[in-house]
Every structure is written in C-alpha cells, then in structure tokens.
Amino acid sequence: MQLASLPDAQIVARCRSGDEDAWRELVSRFSRYVYAICCQAYRLRQEDAEEVFQEVFSRAYQHLGKLRDDEAIRPWIGQLTRRLCIDRLRAGSREEIVDPESMPGGVDDKMETLDEAFAVHEAMAELSENCREILDRFFARDESYQTIGSALDIPSGTIASRISRCLSRLREHFEGRNPEARPSS
Amino acid sequence: MTAYDEQRLAELIKALPPAPQAWVEAAQELPLARGQLDDIVARAEADLAFRDALIANLEDALRLEGYEPDTIPLDELRRRLEH
Numbered sequence A: 001m002q003l004a005s006l007p008d009a010q011i012v013a014r015c016r017s018g019d020e021d022a023w024r025e026l027v028s029r030f031s032r033y034v035y036a037i038c039c040q041a042y043r044l045r046q047e048d049a050e051e052v053f054q055e056v057f058s059r060a061y062q063h064l065g066k067l068r069d070d071e072a073i074r075p076w077i078g079q080l081t082r083r084l085c086i087d088r089l090r091a092g093s094r095e096e097i098v099d100p101e102s103m104p105g106g107v108d109d110k111m112e113t114l115d116e117a118f119a120v121h122e123a124m125a126e127l128s129e130n131c132r133e134i135l136d137r138f139f140a141r142d143e144s145y146q147t148i149g150s151a152l153d154i155p156s157g158t159i160a161s162r163i164s165r166c167l168s169r170l171r172e173h174f175e176g177r178n179p180e181a182r183p184s185s
Numbered sequence B: 001m002t003a004y005d006e007q008r009l010a011e012l013i014k015a016l017p018p019a020p021q022a023w024v025e026a027a028q029e030l031p032l033a034r035g036q037l038d039d040i041v042a043r044a045e046a047d048l049a050f051r052d053a054l055i056a057n058l059e060d061a062l063r064l065e066g067y068e069p070d071t072i073p074l075d076e077l078r079r080r081l082e083h
Helices: A008-016 A021-043 A046-066 A070-093 A107-124 A128-141 A145-153 A156-177 B005-014 B021-028 B030-046 B047-056 B058-064 B076-083
Strands: none
Touching: A008 A021, A008 A046, A008 A070, A021 A107, A021 B021, A021 B030, A021 B076, A046 B021, A046 B030, A070 A107, A070 B005, A107 A128, A107 A156, A107 B005, A128 A145, A128 A156, A128 B005, A128 B021, A145 A156, A156 B005, B021 B030, B030 B047, B030 B076, B047 B058, B047 B076, B058 B076
C-alpha cells in the first residue's frame, strides 16, 4: 500500500517506529498547511516563515511520541504552528504588531478557511492523478494552460473543460466525504 | 448548511499553495540530521578536544570532521554542548 493513501494515524504510528519514508510523507502531507499558517494567517516574512516551518517539523519529530491521539495530528500541528508564529512575532521580527490575535483579517477566520482548504485537498487525493494534477497546477500553483498542457502532455485547448469536469468530480467526492457540505434542500 | 460550489472549491484549492521545495526537503531530512546530531554529541562527550573545537568554532569544526553544517540543527547542537 502506498504511504500517500494511508490515514494520518497510521503515518504517525509508522513515524514513531522510525520509518523515514513515513516521516517524508508526513512532512509532504502537512507542508502546505504549515506554510499557509505562517504566510497567510500570520503573514510572517519569508525568512521568519522558513525558520518557523523548520521548527514546527523539528518539534513534531521530537515530540510525536507525546501525541495522545494519532488521528489528531493535524490540529496538533496547527496549534504548534500558531504558537511558534506568535512567539516569532512577539520576539520582535515585526515590532509593529503587539497582539498577533488582533491582526487585520482575523487569524481565527483564516485558520477556519485553511482547515476547509486542507479538507478539500484531502478530497482531491481521491480523484484520478490527472484531475488532481490539473486542479493543483491551475489553482494552487497558478500555472498557465500552456504550462499544464506541456507538463501533462495534453492539448492546452482542452484544459478549461478538463478543469470544469474535475471540479465537478471533486464536488461529488467532497460532498460524499462531508455530508454537511451538501446544500440544504 | 454550507454549500461548496465549484468556485468555492477552486478558492480553497488555491488557499494551499505548495511550500518551497527546499523547505520541504530540509524538513524531510530531519531524521538524518538528528542522527548526525546524536553522533556529534556522542563524539564530543568522548573526545574533549573535539568538544573544545566545536565550542570555539562550531561550523569550522564540523566541516573539518566532514559534516555539512547546513544539514545539522546548529542551535540545538549548541544547547546540547552546553550541558
């Protein structure tokens, strides 16, 4: 079984037993989330964000054994990242900000959006590799039709319709995973 | 209840761009880095001259012994050498 298809709890258990491939998967799985918290929710400068990013994974690696519920790895990493971002801001790298929680835009609102985004990316894992690549390249990586067409060896003129089809499939998958996400009738 | 139309899903995909590849790779190499760290600390405990060299100039002493300082968590190494 591919590591990417294992649930979080199994990845955590494998990391704890010293499986380095599982650790690489864990970092890959949560890297976007940690990066987004640093740069979008707390708006850290790139060099501060990089230090927090590395510190989050360093502490996660050291303290994985203290995690009480392996399924709770995402909120645990989220809280750890938030705490380290606040420490970084308070340490004076952005002296103009006194209270990180009162930042414009609201950190809590942004965190809610990032949690939703994480769930959507998890649902994307259930799509075909082609769909997953097209959606990720177009929306998350901001690549042009031409770049996507060339990378995936498909005519760039068909990308728009493929995006539309893949989004429809994603919606079906996402609503299947999250019944509360369905529109009320 | 919240409805997730295609536009909302697109916005949420966009909300999680990839982290820089070099950051991800550095974090993925942590087990290797920690193995090196433990090895260096053990050597420093057994060899006082090596320990003194590390304390005097950490990065140079590591390079002299064939370690690549960029791949080692230096702040943590300093902390462990102080104890």
